Amino acid sequence: MNSISKLTHNAKFLKPNKNKEIFIYEGDYNNFTFEKHIHDEYTISLIEKGHMGAFLKGFNHEFDKSSIITINPDEVHSCGVLSKEGYKHHSLYLSPDSIKSILKDNFNKSLLPFKNFAFSNDFIYRKLYFLMKYNSSFMELSWESELIETLNVILQINTKATNITTLPSHYDLIKKAKEFINDNYENDFTLDDLSKEFNISKYHFLRLFKKHTFVSPHTYLMIRRVEKAKHFLRNGWDISQTAYLCGFTDQSHLNRKFKQLTGMTPGKYKSFFL
Secondary structure (H helix, E strand, C coil): CCHHHHCEEEEEEECCCCCCCEEEEEEEECCCECCCECCCCEEEEEEEEECEEEEECCEEEEECCCCEEEECCCCCEEEEECCCCCEEEEEEEECHHHHHHHHHHHHCCCCCCCCCCEECCHHHHHHHHHHHCCCCCCCHHHHHHHHHHHHHHHHHHHCCCCCCCCCCCCHHHHHHHHHHHHHCCCCCCCHHHHHHHHCCCHHHHHHHHHHHHCCCHHHHHHHHHHHHHHHHHHCCCCHHHHHHHCCCCCHHHHHHHHHHHHCCCHHHHHHCCC
8 A cells, every 4th residue: 555545544524504604624644744725714723642743923833632723814824744653633613704703792802813823721622622523413502502612711812802791681581591491492492593582692692691590501401301301200201202202312312411410310210200
């Protein structure tokens, strides 16, 4: 086998939502260097293994798993392997419009560049790694909520948008939002659906909801589903039927969430009421 066939392996793109200009990339390289290029998007990259060499801001740099790399649109850069070990990395590509919306709604700022091309933060690295490992089983409400919250932190750390804007209380809105989730617990919905329902920016809504309930809308939805599941189980419903009626993807999904919140399986809980 010649070396050309080994240059790139397991390289792929993923678009979590066809209506949003957000892409995830995974690349595993053992003998390849990208020539200098640019992206139209904001790029956030992680190294999963190995060491990557990169040309950024006019200088050569070396990155490993400790680095979170941030590249602005239209910023010339290149990257490649440093040794036979190669490297594996993940990148998140975010359209300028996506970043602009977050800056406007959460920081009252216009479009801003990343200040530094790299920084280290173990907590953010773990959050980003989870987000970039996206698969079709993830609920969109959960994934997008996590993404926005993580981007808020990155923007505070790595742009001039250091202070997040203070929002009014909106107690009535949160009450109505909780009622909406309670009434539609069996359905899947997105942040966009919630923002349209209550005529508020999804970025504002996410922050307000968490401020008042101390959990994200997705977590609150899971809590309500488990509470509904308890009701069905106490009344003798089959576990698989209960999972379906409460909006869980399958019985194992119900089992996992139920045990996380109650400390026992749905079967064990049901047995107390037979």
